[in-house]
Amino acid sequence: MSTVVKSKSLWKHAFEQLVSDRMALMSLLIVIIYSLVAVLSATGLLAGNWADEMGPSYAAPSGEFLFGLDIFGRSVLAKTIKGTEVAMSVGLVTALISAVIGIVLGAVAGYFGGKVDEFVVWFYTTFTSIPSIMLLIAITFIMGKGLVAVYLALGLTSWVSLCRLIRGEVIRHKDREYVHAATAIGGNDFRKLFKHILPNVLHIVIINFSLTFQTAIKSEVILSYLGLGVQGRPSWGTMIDDAKLELARGVWWQLAAATLAMFVVVLAFNILGDALRDSLDPKLKGK
Amino acid sequence: MKKYLVLPLVLVMAIVASCTKKQVTNEKVLNVSVPQKVKGMDPIFASDRYSNNEVAKIYEGLLEYHYLKRPYTLVPNLAQDLPKVSDDGLTYTFTIRQGVFFHNDAAFTGGTGRELVAEDFVYSLKRLADPKLQGLGWWLIDGKIMGLNEWREKYANADKVSYDEKIEGIQALDKYTLQFKLTKPFPQFLYALAMPFTFAVAKEVVEHYGPEFINHPVGTGPFVLPKFEQTNRIVYTKNPTFRKKTFPCEASEEFKAEGLTADCGKQLPLLDKIVVEILIEDQPRWLNFLKGNIDYVGVPKDNFSSAIPDSKNLSEDLKKNGVGLLISPSLDVTYTAFNHDLDLFKNVKLRRALSLAYDVSQSNKLFYNDTALPAQSVVPPGIAGYMESYKNPYRSYGEAENIEKAKKLLAEAGYPDGKGLPEITYDCPAGTVSRQVGEFFKKQMEQIGVNTKVVQNSWPELQNKINKRSVMMYGIAWGADYPDAENFLQLLYGPNKAPGANGSGYNNPEFNSLFVKAAIMQDSPERTALYEKLNRIAAEEVPWIYGVHRQSFVLKHAWLKNYIATDFDAGQEQFLNIDVEKKAELSKKL
Numbered sequence: 001m002s003t004v005v006k007s008k009s010l011w012k013h014a015f016e017q018l019v020s021d022r023m024a025l026m027s028l029l030i031v032i033i034y035s036l037v038a039v040l041s042a043t044g045l046l047a048g049n050w051a052d053e054m055g056p057s058y059a060a061p062s063g064e065f066l067f068g069l070d071i072f073g074r075s076v077l078a079k080t081i082k083g084t085e086v087a088m089s090v091g092l093v094t095a096l097i098s099a100v101i102g103i104v105l106g107a108v109a110g111y112f113g114g115k116v117d118e119f120v121v122w123f124y125t126t127f128t129s130i131p132s133i134m135l136l137i138a139i140t141f142i143m144g145k146g147l148v149a150v151y152l153a154l155g156l157t158s159w160v161s162l163c164r165l166i167r168g169e170v171i172r173h174k175d176r177e178y179v180h181a182a183t184a185i186g187g188n189d190f191r192k193l194f195k196h197i198l199p200n201v202l203h204i205v206i207i208n209f210s211l212t213f214q215t216a217i218k219s220e221v222i223l224s225y226l227g228l229g230v231q232g233r234p235s236w237g238t239m240i241d242d243a244k245l246e247l248a249r250g251v252w253w254q255l256a257a258a259t260l261a262m263f264v265v266v267l268a269f270n271i272l273g274d275a276l277r278d279s280l281d282p283k284l285k286g287k
Numbered sequence: 288m289k290k291y292l293v294l295p296l297v298l299v300m301a302i303v304a305s306c307t308k309k310q311v312t313n314e315k316v317l318n319v320s321v322p323q324k325v326k327g328m329d330p331i332f333a334s335d336r337y338s339n340n341e342v343a344k345i346y347e348g349l350l351e352y353h354y355l356k357r358p359y360t361l362v363p364n365l366a367q368d369l370p371k372v373s374d375d376g377l378t379y380t381f382t383i384r385q386g387v388f389f390h391n392d393a394a395f396t397g398g399t400g401r402e403l404v405a406e407d408f409v410y411s412l413k414r415l416a417d418p419k420l421q422g423l424g425w426w427l428i429d430g431k432i433m434g435l436n437e438w439r440e441k442y443a444n445a446d447k448v449s450y451d452e453k454i455e456g457i458q459a460l461d462k463y464t465l466q467f468k469l470t471k472p473f474p475q476f477l478y479a480l481a482m483p484f485t486f487a488v489a490k491e492v493v494e495h496y497g498p499e500f501i502n503h504p505v506g507t508g509p510f511v512l513p514k515f516e517q518t519n520r521i522v523y524t525k526n527p528t529f530r531k532k533t534f535p536c537e538a539s540e541e542f543k544a545e546g547l548t549a550d551c552g553k554q555l556p557l558l559d560k561i562v563v564e565i566l567i568e569d570q571p572r573w574l575n576f577l578k579g580n581i582d583y584v585g586v587p588k589d590n591f592s593s594a595i596p597d598s599k600n601l602s603e604d605l606k607k608n609g610v611g612l613l614i615s616p617s618l619d620v621t622y623t624a625f626n627h628d629l630d631l632f633k634n635v636k637l638r639r640a641l642s643l644a645y646d647v648s649q650s651n652k653l654f655y656n657d658t659a660l661p662a663q664s665v666v667p668p669g670i671a672g673y674m675e676s677y678k679n680p681y682r683s684y685g686e687a688e689n690i691e692k693a694k695k696l697l698a699e700a701g702y703p704d705g706k707g708l709p710e711i712t713y714d715c716p717a718g719t720v721s722r723q724v725g726e727f728f729k730k731q732m733e734q735i736g737v738n739t740k741v742v743q744n745s746w747p748e749l750q751n752k753i754n755k756r757s758v759m760m761y762g763i764a765w766g767a768d769y770p771d772a773e774n775f776l777q778l779l780y781g782p783n784k785a786p787g788a789n790g791s792g793y794n795n796p797e798f799n800s801l802f803v804k805a806a807i808m809q810d811s812p813e814r815t816a817l818y819e820k821l822n823r824i825a826a827e828e829v830p831w832i833y834g835v836h837r838q839s840f841v842l843k844h845a846w847l848k849n850y851i852a853t854d855f856d857a858g859q860e861q862f863l864n865i866d867v868e869k870k871a872e873l874s875k876k877l
Contacts, residue, residue: 051730057653071653071723072730145742227717227743232729241719244570245589 010203010280017279024275030268038088041081050078050234058251068253070242079234080257086235087217087265090150094216095209097155098162103198103205105159106166111174111193120167124160132157136219140228147230150223154216162208169201203280207273214269221262236262315865316560317847320572320581323716323746324565328504328515330486331415331422334788335750336766339483341515343857344523344561345390346486346506349381349408349465350477352855354862355538355547359770359855361477365403365487365507367463370477379467379476380460383408387530392505394495400528403507405459407487412457413450414493415484418443423754424484426777426787431476432456433468450490472807478769483857509556509861523561534849534862547849556861557849567718576842579877582865583843583850588720591656595840598658609845609873614838615852618669618767620662620775621834623713623728624791628756631709636700638829639681643693644735645832646685650727654720659835664826665775667836671810672772672818679826679833693735705736714742714761716749724762753790763790764834767854772818776802779830793830846870 008016018024040046053073054065061068067076109120136153143149173179174197182192223229224237236258243255326338333342351364363369367382389400412432415422416439430436433456442448456468469476479485492505502515507530510523536551550557566572569587576584586594594602601612623645625632632638647661663679666672683689694704702708713728715721725741732739739760744752752758768774777783780802781794801821808814826833843850848864 051733072727227722231742232726232740238722242723244568245587245719248570248573248587248589249592 010282014203014276014279018275021275021278023271027268027272027275030264031272034084034088034265034268037081038085041085042089047078047081050074050082058246058249061253067257068251070239070254071246076239076254076257079239079254080236080261082234083236083239083258084261084265086147086230086233087220087262089147090154090220091213091216093151094154094158094219095212097151098159098212099205099209101155101159102162102208103166106163107170107193107198109163110167110170111189111197113171117167120163124163128160133222136223137226137228140223145228145231150220150229153223154219158212158215158219162205162212165204165208166201169204170197173197173200203276203282206280207277210269210273210276214266214273217262217266217269221258313867314559315557315867316562317558317860317863317865318562318564318581319860320564320566320575320584322565322567322569322572322718324517324567325515325521326747326750327501328512329501330411330483330488331420331424332501333483334423335746337746339857341521341563342483342486342504343508344510344860345504345508345512346483346488347508347858348480348482348486349383350481351858352481352853353535353537354853354859355535355542355851357539357541361481364481370467376472377469379469381405381408381465381467383463383465384530385463387507388528389489389492389507390505390511390526391528392492392503394489394492394503394505400505400507401489401491403487404462405465406462407489408465408485409454409457409459410450410490411488412485413438413454414488417448419448421786422484423786424482426783426789427479427482427484429782429787431469431471431473433470472809474807474809475769475771475773478771478774481855482768508858510561519565521563521565523563525556525559529556532861542851547851550849550862550864557864558860561860569718569720576844577877579844579870579874582847583841586840586842588654588656591840594842598656601842605842608876609869611843611845613841613843613850613852616660616667616669617837617839618667618770618854619764619837620665620667621762621764621837622662622665622831623760623762623834624831625760625793626756626758627792627794627830629759631759634700635828636696637702638832640693640696640700640735641732641737642681642829642832643683643689643696644737645728645731646683647833647835648684650724651835653727654724655835655837658840659837662833662836664822664833665778665831666772666818666822666825667767667775670767670770670772671815672776672822674819674822677823677826681827681829682833690734697735697737702737705738708737711737711739712742712759713739714744714749714752714758716746717743721762728762754786756785756792761790762834764837770854772822773806776805776818776821776825779825791830795824795828795830798824798828844870845873 018028037046051074054075055069055073057069057071057073059065059069059073065075067080070076070079105120109117135157139153139156140149143152179192179196182196187196220229220235221237221240224235225241227241229235229237239254239258243258246254321337323337325341326332326335328342328345330342330346333339347365349364349366350361353360353362361369365384365387367384370379370381372379383403383405387403389395389403391398391400395401412428414420415424415428416435418439428435434454435456438452438454458466460466487507489505492503493500496503504512504515509526509529511526512521512523515521532555534550534553534555534557536548538548542548564581566575569589572581572584573587573590575581594605595612596602601610625638627633651657651659651661660668661682663677663682668675697703697705713725715725722741722743729739729741749761753761765775765778778789779793779798780789781799783789784792784794798821801817805814805817805821808817839852841852846866846869848866849862853859
């Protein structure tokens, strides 16, 4: 008697491993909750009234005001939620922009090699030699301040590491037998690159995506703290900026709320990124 | 083999150098902090408080305010005496003080500063009027000095401005005699000569440095700065060739009682060095003060209740360390200006609606700890023209009916519930508190459906934007240049439009013609009545949304001597003194 064991795909395997890791599962859950909060806040279902005056200026946390009130008597909880929307959207858009640039440039450089490769390598080497915070500030100065500028500034400064990885992987893959097989049956460059090679390096993108996501959240907070980030709406960065003055009067809740919110999501993304790496990277299989 | 010896050697030297530096010296160093970047060191561009104060450390004018006299009294500085004035009040003859030398600088032959002469003032005032330079203080003397406007117009389109041409109104009769001829009575003329705009610069230096002159200040004043750089720290040293000028012995009774004449007769300046630190944010400034790194500081809003619990007296903690508190009303007004170049803001109903939506008592509470006085109009209390019992009808203290009134006015203006209005930008300086003030404004405007956007700028950038008229609304304050309501009312006089002092570009023919009438009158009940009338127009036409008249709360360490609150603090540093021993003793406790 022999039972036919259906072989699992890489993805199914990875998913099972991820689910069996309780920390990773928790992190995934947290990320989902944050995303949900962000979507609900963007649609106005949650914290739509963040700008309203709920009570006296700087009311302390209590049963009525869970996280206390800010200088204008606005709910810190609502501001934190609204800040989640900004943070998550910045994380998502930045990670998307950086993934697109990183994949395209990395894949093209790795696959075609030669002059194209030299150019791309030269380009990202030059690019990374500029300190990223300077570049961020320069871009926000050119674009003007605001959410779109933050998206672009962060997206344009965070693609290099992914580009490097993809290029290296594509170089390794392009002489593999399956690629030669694809050549033999008449596949063109585009097809070989995107249909055959790319799926085999996609795990790198996913791992990188989750790490870029949390880096972008942190950078947005820093930019907003410096007054270069989002304008006219709450962000964790501006909340921390406010807090540096308020601490002198003993108003700690705005700092606590913003830092806590940021801490939890960044930690979750880090753990998730690690777990994804463990389960997706074939080199770590069975260890 | 020798190569790698260099590194340890350098390290050793660096350690030795830093050790010797830490030794206690008897050098008297004043440490101050300013909250915004300084534009530059050219008197004719010193249109804001921060550059004003820096310029006045280096340059000097004919007159100055007596440091220890109240009410404010003008006394001669580079002039020998107060001028002789002709009977018709139009000709002023000054004798220039002899033996005043410019700082030593490479621009002079031989590198040693030459003596100041009457011709330097002729040159400096022409420079203020130079159409090519577009000095920011032109409004001060525009149309007032005989022949100067004609000279300015003549060269407006020429390639080169000729400074050699004689002007009837400003002449050096001999080496030390300077004569002004005015076109019409100008009661504030002497005040103007105590303002940095009219301070003396040397022609050689201006020509030597060209456009870089703004970074190479060379004056006759008590302190020297070899080169100005846009950094966060400016270090001045005592001028070794400063003329004989002594600390005043006369003083108003209040200052005598405080023992402020202790330094009477001592040669100025009393300090060896001034370190100006630019700290935009409140908290580092405050913490540096508590650590004794800064000698005096304005109390930040968030530290107010812990430092001055009852709004009058210092907390025990601070008293224990010998910190002193100075409370004084400032001759100033804060405001949010409309750019009147825009057709949008020509609509008076819109302006009134926005003004009514702004809750001034809340802003007083949030940003001034309820210690300021809500402004009804432009003139602050303490000078003739202020109307104590007057209430601006378009001023709101957060009453619900005023919001209704504002909404009604907004609808009448053609923008029911803010529909049809573009997004209004609000420009303000950098810094967290400025952003909060902006957010507060935004929030107030939202109550009636007006959508605004807060834009933060560095201080020089904001000034530049206002002068170029590329703003919609902006938040700023005006502090008196001299104790006369004219100095506030001129902010709304049409022809003073930016780059003059009227940054909002408000231009109302009725106001203008009344202003012209008042501007040539000597102090009299008739002039006060006219000032009041102007003040009332300024209130009801809402050219700006008025803010408050502030009170200043300044803390100073016990080792800082002779510091007093003054509305005209330009040049104040030469009178300040540091008790080095006391500082060493008290610093240990901090």
